[in-house]
Amino acid sequence: MPALLEAHGLRKTYEGRVLLDDADLRLEGGVITTLSGPSGGGKTTLLRILGQLSEADAGQVLLDGVDVRTLMPRDARRRIALVPQAPAMFPGTVLDNVRTGPRLAGRDLPESTARELIVRAGLDAQFLGQDARALSGGEKLRVAVARALALHPEVWLLDEPTAALDAERADILVRLLRELARDGAPILVVTHDARALGQLGGRHLELSSGRLGAEPVARPA
Amino acid sequence: MSYVSVSLPQLLLSLGLMALAIAISSRNHLGLEKDLAVGTLRAAVQLFAVGLLLTIVFRNEHPASVFGVIAVMVVVGGWTAARRIAHGPGTGVLFRYATLAVLVSGVVVLVPVFAFVIRPPRWYEARLLIPISGMILSNAMNGVALVFERVFASVHDDAPAVEQLLSLGATPRQAVERHVRAAMNAALRPTINGLLTVGLVALPGMMTGQIVSGTAPDQAVRYQLVIMYQLVSVAAVAGALAASFARGLSFNDREQLRTFADRRVG
Numbered sequence: 392m393p394a395l396l397e398a399h400g401l402r403k404t405y406e407g408r409v410l411l412d413d414a415d416l417r418l419e420g421g422v423i424t425t426l427s428g429p430s431g432g433g434k435t436t437l438l439r440i441l442g443q444l445s446e447a448d449a450g451q452v453l454l455d456g457v458d459v460r461t462l463m464p465r466d467a468r469r470r471i472a473l474v475p476q477a478p479a480m481f482p483g484t485v486l487d488n489v490r491t492g493p494r495l496a497g498r499d500l501p502e503s504t505a506r507e508l509i510v511r512a513g514l515d516a517q518f519l520g521q522d523a524r525a526l527s528g529g530e531k532l533r534v535a536v537a538r539a540l541a542l543h544p545e546v547w548l549l550d551e552p553t554a555a556l557d558a559e560r561a562d563i564l565v566r567l568l569r570e571l572a573r574d575g576a577p578i579l580v581v582t583h584d585a586r587a588l589g590q591l592g593g594r595h596l597e598l599s600s601g602r603l604g605a606e607p608v609a610r611p612a
Numbered sequence: 613m614s615y616v617s618v619s620l621p622q623l624l625l626s627l628g629l630m631a632l633a634i635a636i637s638s639r640n641h642l643g644l645e646k647d648l649a650v651g652t653l654r655a656a657v658q659l660f661a662v663g664l665l666l667t668i669v670f671r672n673e674h675p676a677s678v679f680g681v682i683a684v685m686v687v688v689g690g691w692t693a694a695r696r697i698a699h700g701p702g703t704g705v706l707f708r709y710a711t712l713a714v715l716v717s718g719v720v721v722l723v724p725v726f727a728f729v730i731r732p733p734r735w736y737e738a739r740l741l742i743p744i745s746g747m748i749l750s751n752a753m754n755g756v757a758l759v760f761e762r763v764f765a766s767v768h769d770d771a772p773a774v775e776q777l778l779s780l781g782a783t784p785r786q787a788v789e790r791h792v793r794a795a796m797n798a799a800l801r802p803t804i805n806g807l808l809t810v811g812l813v814a815l816p817g818m819m820t821g822q823i824v825s826g827t828a829p830d831q832a833v834r835y836q837l838v839i840m841y842q843l844v845s846v847a848a849v850a851g852a853l854a855a856s857f858a859r860g861l862s863f864n865d866r867e868q869l870r871t872f873a874d875r876r877v878g
Contacts, residue, residue: 443778443866444775444778444868446866460866465781465782465867468780469781472779477772479773479776482790491777491780492780492781495777495781495782495783535776538780539780542780542781
């Protein structure tokens with residue numbers, strides 16, 4: 392049974408604004424779901440709640456049918472990769488960064504594996520020894536993807552992953568996501584990139600006025 | 613050696629020194645005359661008040677009065693350490709933790725010293741307990757203030773990286789390890805520097821005071837060493853406690869980074 396992430400009745404308000412209003416979501420294993428909506432409309436908030444970095448005011452998130460609140464937060468997070476739009480790099484080299492997840496769990500990641508992971512994420516192997524914090528936005532994003540790959544997460548959540556990438560690099564990332572989906576992972580990608588939307592295929596959702604819908608919801612004038 | 617006392621008329625003569633400072637300020641248009649005049653008066657009022665209080669406490673030496681004074685030091689220290697922390701959970705919440713950190717670190721460092729090292733003739737001897745506790749508690753207060761300020765500010769500034777460590781399965785302890793280490797380092801640094809340069813740059817206040825009042829220098833040195841070691845130790849204990857409290861306060865029960873309203877501190 393492929394891993395599955397579900398959300399029921401999510402509600403979140405921030406500074407008086409309703410970002411999520413009774414939002415339901417079901418991410419099936421092996422399916423890429425794309426999500427768009429007006430900026431400031433709660434897409435990032437939704438990813439943060441699904442990725443266990445933020446609590447909803449109401450509602451429930453289920454991972455493989457189990458309420459995430461019954462899991463240790465760190466265990467749930469290891470199973471859910473969350474790649475933000477502008478990932479922060481940790482001090483040290485790209486290799487140090489890619490090794491972070493396994494290190495936190497008390498495991499060592501061989502350099503050869505780290506090299507394979509950054510290549511898979513679309514970065515040349517020569518980046519391994521570079522200072523991660525001196526990289527460009529697009530390079531940092533690919534390091535963040537490699538960092539997440541090192542933990543073999545079951546679910547992927549990505550926020551505008553192609554925004555800082557040129558077409559060629561974006562294609563590599565899209566190919567990787569399709570590969571991960573083929574291996575059974577549910578994937579949610581927030582994106583407004585028409586090219587990526589077309590290539591990723593799968594299911595498309597709109598988040599508008601706090602609700603998730605399959606069709607674009609008409610916004611009040 | 614006998615104690616050389618200062619009479620009030622002699623003390624008034626020393627006001628000439630302040631007059632000199634005020635004259636220099638006036639001549640160079642520094643605009644500090646008012647602050648200097650207020651400071652001269654305020655320092656005198658505060659110190660005479662403390663002197664009066666200590667005279668009363670010393671005359672009626674009783675455990676309740678001695679420990680009452682020390683309790684006030686702990687609470688004022690906790691309050692001072694909890695103030696002016698931007699990006700934290702608020703002075704009201706921090707006050708409780710700061711006071712606890714000052715109290716516990718003070719007890720850990722003061723009790724063994726009074727029990728085994730500087731053994732007062734009576735266990736509540738005011739002339740030993742009050743000044744030594746004051747020095748130690750004020751260092752604890754500075755350590756707590758520094759750690760609170762640094763941990764909350766650096767975690768706030770580095771929130772995206774902290775959250776990505778959490779995403780990769782870090783415990784709260786792992787996620788802010790770097791920030792806590794830097795804060796504790798900063799809290800210990802001034803006291804360690806004091807330890808390294810003591811006697812080379814200036815004679816420490818307590819030793820100077822003892823020598824002036826007629827204590828043999830070798831005894832004054834021994835006292836000063838005990839105090840220096842206590843100062844380092846209390847900074848370490850208070851800093852570690854404050855770091856642990858700050859870490860706990862930075863996360864909710866789902867191990868998520870809490871966000872605090874920015875407070876303007878002036």
